[in-house]
Amino acid sequence: MKRIFPLPLLVAALFGMWVLLTGFSPGHILLGAVIATLLSRVMLPLAPEPPRIRFGMAMVKLAAIVFADIVRSNIAVARIVLLRPPERKSGFIRLPIELSSPYALAVLAIIITATPGTLWLQHEAHSKIVLIHVLDLVDEADWIALIKNRYETLLMEIFE
Numbered sequence: 001m002k003r004i005f006p007l008p009l010l011v012a013a014l015f016g017m018w019v020l021l022t023g024f025s026p027g028h029i030l031l032g033a034v035i036a037t038l039l040s041r042v043m044l045p046l047a048p049e050p051p052r053i054r055f056g057m058a059m060v061k062l063a064a065i066v067f068a069d070i071v072r073s074n075i076a077v078a079r080i081v082l083l084r085p086p087e088r089k090s091g092f093i094r095l096p097i098e099l100s101s102p103y104a105l106a107v108l109a110i111i112i113t114a115t116p117g118t119l120w121l122q123h124e125a126h127s128k129i130v131l132i133h134v135l136d137l138v139d140e141a142d143w144i145a146l147i148k149n150r151y152e153t154l155l156m157e158i159f160e
Contacts, residue, residue: 010040051103051159058157065150066111077116080136091137092121095130095144097152104159111151 005011018032080088099105108130109120117135124130134143 005037005040006044007040010043011036014039051101053103054158056158058154062151062154062158065154066115069150070115073116073118077135080117088136090133090135091140093132093134093137093140093143095132095147097128097130097148099128099152099155099160101155101159104155107159108147108151108155112147 014036015032018035019029022028022032079085097105097108099108105123109123112118112120112132119133120130121133122131132143132147137143
């Protein structure tokens with residue numbers, strides 16, 4: 001079975017998305033199964049390394065922090081957009097990071113992009129710098145400290 005479906009979760013996800021997007025007719029189900037199987041085999045030469053994840057309180061703490069930050073950021077962005085305070089300015093931050101795991105970097109990118117008012121723009125792998133756009137940039141050093149202390153330390157505990 002592993003020869004036919006070497007990446008079964010990817011096959012299931014691709015098949016599920018195909019059927020949900022195109023419909024439940026027999027032709028689409030068959031076509032979705034063929035496409036999902038073939039596309040999963042394309043991933044084999046890439047050979048993604050399995051993630052090393054440490055399950056524990058760091059995951060729970062990170063999830064709670066991210067949830068609270070997203071709620072808080074939604075409120076802050078709503079105030080900025082609706083009230084348009086003149087003293088607010090947006091800008092770019094060059095964030096030095098210590099993360100080396102591609103999975104940890106991906107999670108950090110998702111966290112930053114999912115939080116309203118911030119956007120992950122670029123990752124320079126050789127210099128370990130991330131370019132982030134911030135809607136409400138008051139102090140660059142505060143933003144760097146916030147991201148490093150709230151997210152990066154927990155991600156390093158989980159993934160590295």
